[in-house]
Amino acid sequence: MPSESFLIGFVTGVILASVPLLIAAVGETISERSGVLNVGVEGMMLAGAYGGFSAALAFGNPSIGIALGGVAGVVVSLVMVLFCVRLGLDQIVVGIAVTLSMQGTTSLLHGAQYGTSYPRLDAMPTVPIPLLSSLPVLGPSLFTQPVVVYLAVLLIPLTGWILQRTRFGLNIRVAGEKPEALEAAGVNVVDVRTWTVLTCGCLSGIAGAYMSIVAAGTFVPFMTNGMGFIAIVIAMLGSGKPWRVLLAALVFGVAVSGATSLQLLGVVVPLDLVLMMPFVAVMLFLVVLGRRSSLPVALGQPYVRGSR
Amino acid sequence: MRSTKHGLDAVLRARRPRLAAVFGHALWAVSSLLLAVVASGVLLFALGRSPLAFYTDLVAAGIGQSFGLVDSVIRMGPLLLIAAGLAVAFRAGLWNLGADGQFLLAAAIVAGVAPSVQRAIPGLASIAILFLVGVAVGGAWSVLPAFLKSSYGMNEVITSLMMNFIGLGVANLLVKGPFVGPLLVQTNDIPELLPGILESRVHVGVIVAIAAVLVLHLLMSRTAFGVGLDVLGSNPRAAVHLGVDVAKLTMIAFVTSGGLVGLAAAIEILGVWGYMRADWNPGYGLLVIPLVFLARLNILAIVPFAALFGVISVGGQFATRRAGLPNDFSLVLVGLMLLAMLSTQVVAKKVSTASRPRFALPKRSFAATGETDA
Numbered sequence: 001m002p003s004e005s006f007l008i009g010f011v012t013g014v015i016l017a018s019v020p021l022l023i024a025a026v027g028e029t030i031s032e033r034s035g036v037l038n039v040g041v042e043g044m045m046l047a048g049a050y051g052g053f054s055a056a057l058a059f060g061n062p063s064i065g066i067a068l069g070g071v072a073g074v075v076v077s078l079v080m081v082l083f084c085v086r087l088g089l090d091q092i093v094v095g096i097a098v099t100l101s102m103q104g105t106t107s108l109l110h111g112a113q114y115g116t117s118y119p120r121l122d123a124m125p126t127v128p129i130p131l132l133s134s135l136p137v138l139g140p141s142l143f144t145q146p147v148v149v150y151l152a153v154l155l156i157p158l159t160g161w162i163l164q165r166t167r168f169g170l171n172i173r174v175a176g177e178k179p180e181a182l183e184a185a186g187v188n189v190v191d192v193r194t195w196t197v198l199t200c201g202c203l204s205g206i207a208g209a210y211m212s213i214v215a216a217g218t219f220v221p222f223m224t225n226g227m228g229f230i231a232i233v234i235a236m237l238g239s240g241k242p243w244r245v246l247l248a249a250l251v252f253g254v255a256v257s258g259a260t261s262l263q264l265l266g267v268v269v270p271l272d273l274v275l276m277m278p279f280v281a282v283m284l285f286l287v288v289l290g291r292r293s294s295l296p297v298a299l300g301q302p303y304v305r306g307s308r
Numbered sequence: 309m310r311s312t313k314h315g316l317d318a319v320l321r322a323r324r325p326r327l328a329a330v331f332g333h334a335l336w337a338v339s340s341l342l343l344a345v346v347a348s349g350v351l352l353f354a355l356g357r358s359p360l361a362f363y364t365d366l367v368a369a370g371i372g373q374s375f376g377l378v379d380s381v382i383r384m385g386p387l388l389l390i391a392a393g394l395a396v397a398f399r400a401g402l403w404n405l406g407a408d409g410q411f412l413l414a415a416a417i418v419a420g421v422a423p424s425v426q427r428a429i430p431g432l433a434s435i436a437i438l439f440l441v442g443v444a445v446g447g448a449w450s451v452l453p454a455f456l457k458s459s460y461g462m463n464e465v466i467t468s469l470m471m472n473f474i475g476l477g478v479a480n481l482l483v484k485g486p487f488v489g490p491l492l493v494q495t496n497d498i499p500e501l502l503p504g505i506l507e508s509r510v511h512v513g514v515i516v517a518i519a520a521v522l523v524l525h526l527l528m529s530r531t532a533f534g535v536g537l538d539v540l541g542s543n544p545r546a547a548v549h550l551g552v553d554v555a556k557l558t559m560i561a562f563v564t565s566g567g568l569v570g571l572a573a574a575i576e577i578l579g580v581w582g583y584m585r586a587d588w589n590p591g592y593g594l595l596v597i598p599l600v601f602l603a604r605l606n607i608l609a610i611v612p613f614a615a616l617f618g619v620i621s622v623g624g625q626f627a628t629r630r631a632g633l634p635n636d637f638s639l640v641l642v643g644l645m646l647l648a649m650l651s652t653q654v655v656a657k658k659v660s661t662a663s664r665p666r667f668a669l670p671k672r673s674f675a676a677t678g679e680t681d682a
Contacts, residue, residue, distance in 0.1 A: 007384065036462075037531055079647070083647065083650055087650075087654055089650045089653075089654070090650075092403060092465055093601075094646075094647070094648055094650065096405070096597065096643075096646065097643045097644070097646035097647045097650075099643070100594060100639045100640075100642050100643035100646070101554065101639065101640050101642075101643025101644055102643075103636065103639050103643075104636045104638070104639030104640030104641075104642075104643060104672060105351065105640055106357060106579060107634050107636035107639070108351070108633055108634060108636060108637060108640065111356070111633055111634045112355045112356070112633070160466070176346070208578070221634070221636065225473075226469070226470075226473050229469050229470065232466055233470070236466070269487075270481060270484070272476075272477045272480040272481050273477065273481065273507070275473070275477055276473055276474050276476070276477025276478070279470045279471075279473040279474045279477075280469050280474055283452065283467070283470055283474065286456060286462060286466075286467060286470075287452075287456065296551060
């Protein structure tokens, strides 16, 4: 029977790994529902991680860091908006370009700014939930979190409500399924997709900032290490439904943190195995469940006004 | 979108480039490259480095001195093969973004088995076997994304990227585990490496790469296989009507792509290194993506661009070291090149009203993915 301290460490690790995946995957879900496959999430997360960390360091306030991480993500997503949504160019090429240039840029900026000092941030202050936080194991691990984690969980019902119950959500879904119909109804498809891509950029940036400010306490080049791509898979497996996205994010959170937990138990796991486990899990899931994931019909297709 | 009314004849006619078109493409490629160089120069300036000194260093190290020039020619070998591999996949409308994983795993296995293979079979035969090992490993590592794409219609962008991370991990585990030599982070030395051409450091692998690319060009431009790939890439629905077995062709294109990347790894290990070090990842798979598009997916046009990228790769390593920057500058340059190509393409489209420009980047329809899902 594993000890209580191990269980606390395990749950804490799962949350630390799941939250950024969850936030970014919700952003990707919104973008995908409107018909834009955002492969640039990885780059936007890195921009958020770097921008958020620098801001938190400069202002001495992690909350400002998280917020400005979101702003950094929005700034990067403007490239995606201009090239993919406004000019209707290939979403995959632009997504790859965004990811590559942000990987390089953040690494260079880090090298130039912190290359010799390697500054660290203090742990982000947590807010325990009354009563629940006094539970054994789950109290200290699950119900004592920074505010951003609670907000991330609230994002699930909020996104579900917007997508399913509001006029704007309906516009988003039609933009992804039948953009011509939306245009015929007098709604500007390009505007709808602009908002969804900016939202995705903001959420990706916040996800990255969470990784640097809360999870790691520092910025390391390439620190997102493919989590942006896993977020895309989570959005795919979630089939556009936020509750399923939460479930998938938790499953992959276990995959990301599971190997580390084994190390805590004293099982010797090579670092290379730890790093590749989540990707093995992704491939297994795709092989088993992939057939059932459904994507919007107009996903990946640029919309040019009046073309049809 | 090409018309399917005239069948294969129309496709073949559309594939023959005209001189004016070639000139137009060259102009587009050069302006895109210049735009990317200027844009990344702005970043260098923002970091407090002199862009002029950086690019002078790059050119000087890449072609200025004789050893730099030799290094650039050697570097061209793997870039050529990887670019050709990606072009095969891209022409079929398949995004093989898993080249780095295919490359590293093939490199690790070639380096790992080479000493024992060469003990058993000496001479040229061992080299041929090791080339085949590289091809087989690279091809095998692309089978899963290819299968998921052809059977479930699953987006290969994501699956091939995932296989990169797994390939990197497995390669490292192999090099640090079963293949580890007396030096704890690398494999045993390979006794017999590729011979040099005319007593120079340029090894015969470069010739093998060029020969492979020429054969591939003939295959792509003169055979039904090549036409089938192009039809699949430009219009999957038309491919079905022309009687192309889409699932089978998807598998073949993807595995050929991975195989060429694996051959690149074998040449790099047997020609340059003679061993594989753990955590080594040159990232060629990402570097060549803009190269493939600059060549407009034309296999022959890859040769001059691979030479150019060899210079950029070798010279860039030196220039970033001189500037005291991490080597990741090349990622910025590559990303900006892609964006620059897209921008110049938009401008070219706006400018040319008389002739309809052909798109450099594959216009693929994701509707095809949706169809197989439904």
